Amino acid sequence: MEKIKLGVIPLVYPTPIVLIGADVEGRPNFTEVGDCAIMGIEPALVAISLNAAHYTTGGIDGSGTFSINIPHTGQLSITDYCGRVSGRDVDKSALFRVFRGEQTQTPLIEECPVGLECRVRETVQIEQRRIFIAEVLECYVSPSFVAETEGGRRIASLNRLDPILYALDNQYYCVGPPVGVGYQEGVEPTPKT
Amino acid sequence: MEKIKLGVIPLVYPTPIVLIGADVEGRPNFTEVGDCAIMGIEPALVAISLNAAHYTTGGIDGSGTFSINIPHTGQLSITDYCGRVSGRDVDKSALFRVFRGEQTQTPLIEECPVGLECRVRETVQIEQRRIFIAEVLECYVSPSFVAETEGGRRIASLNRLDPILYALDNQYYCVGPPVGVGYQEGVEPTPKT
Numbered sequence: 493m494e495k496i497k498l499g500v501i502p503l504v505y506p507t508p509i510v511l512i513g514a515d516v517e518g519r520p521n522f523t524e525v526g527d528c529a530i531m532g533i534e535p536a537l538v539a540i541s542l543n544a545a546h547y548t549t550g551g552i553d554g555s556g557t558f559s560i561n562i563p564h565t566g567q568l569s570i571t572d573y574c575g576r577v578s579g580r581d582v583d584k585s586a587l588f589r590v591f592r593g594e595q596t597q598t599p600l601i602e603e604c605p606v607g608l609e610c611r612v613r614e615t616v617q618i619e620q621r622r623i624f625i626a627e628v629l630e631c632y633v634s635p636s637f638v639a640e641t642e643g644g645r646r647i648a649s650l651n652r653l654d655p656i657l658y659a660l661d662n663q664y665y666c667v668g669p670p671v672g673v674g675y676q677e678g679v680e681p682t683p684k685t
Numbered sequence: 686m687e688k689i690k691l692g693v694i695p696l697v698y699p700t701p702i703v704l705i706g707a708d709v710e711g712r713p714n715f716t717e718v719g720d721c722a723i724m725g726i727e728p729a730l731v732a733i734s735l736n737a738a739h740y741t742t743g744g745i746d747g748s749g750t751f752s753i754n755i756p757h758t759g760q761l762s763i764t765d766y767c768g769r770v771s772g773r774d775v776d777k778s779a780l781f782r783v784f785r786g787e788q789t790q791t792p793l794i795e796e797c798p799v800g801l802e803c804r805v806r807e808t809v810q811i812e813q814r815r816i817f818i819a820e821v822l823e824c825y826v827s828p829s830f831v832a833e834t835e836g837g838r839r840i841a842s843l844n845r846l847d848p849i850l851y852a853l854d855n856q857y858y859c860v861g862p863p864v865g866v867g868y869q870e871g872v873e874p875t876p877k878t
Contacts, residue, residue, distance in 0.1 A: 495784070505846060529734075531720050531814060606696055608695070618725070621725040623730075628694065631692060649852075655699065669859065
């Protein structure tokens, strides 16, 4: 083993930067999160993790719903701002045009290219982290980010969506060019000798 | 609301592409996963999701441990191959140099820049998806991906690590240039009118 041990670091990279939305004390609130992932396509599952004491967490506990809003790099400043200030101190509902998920009334951000309306299925608490595993009820996409194809409507390419990446070097990054097609790149390798 | 509804899609993007390692039937096995994320820094938590019937899942159930190995774009072909074939049919331990986590003996991949040794804390089953929430016990990094700084050793930039991204347009992507610094980009915006 020719590795250097860096210690107890959850070094999964990159993380997608998203804005989590929920009503808190009767008002929409949005917080920046990098702890967010797909947990399955069928059923359509996602997971997010928040500090149990944070303002948004209470809103999700109360309603059992939240939204995932995915900004693009042109929205980096306002996204980063939402991670720096608490909804306890700042009315972040005033920063965006808000619309409501049709099934849960959870608040979503009109300006973000993609918004997911989510309903909590399981909650796991580990120390001060509260992890919400949720099913996606609907995926709302801005028209200019939908591609029309022969097979119907589908989401635009990752370069068109232009999401914000984050890594534990504390830098934000954008997405680079495509490097391959899923499940078509693998050829049987020669076993190592 | 000026959105198009695309239906029940867990459209979080991009996902980081990783290779999940576990011993299955006494032999190291590695499978490609995009359902992987940080779930917290302190404690150091990660989450992965696998189909309950898949070969690797049984290995994690048995040992309560697994590894997350993060390939770079130069390893795209072998990574994609690991997602296309099952350990039931192919001995994927023959594809890599394998080393063992010091605390759990879980198998890791020497060739990947970063490997995380993980111990399962919670398991959540939703329909056929098995979600493992785990703590990171150690982060193993290849020496050429460690940056020496005044503050000590830390991980290299995301561009140096050059991970593989994936999105639901079924394309793989690389990482583009930095676009900002975490928690330093946000300025108080003018509220919408």
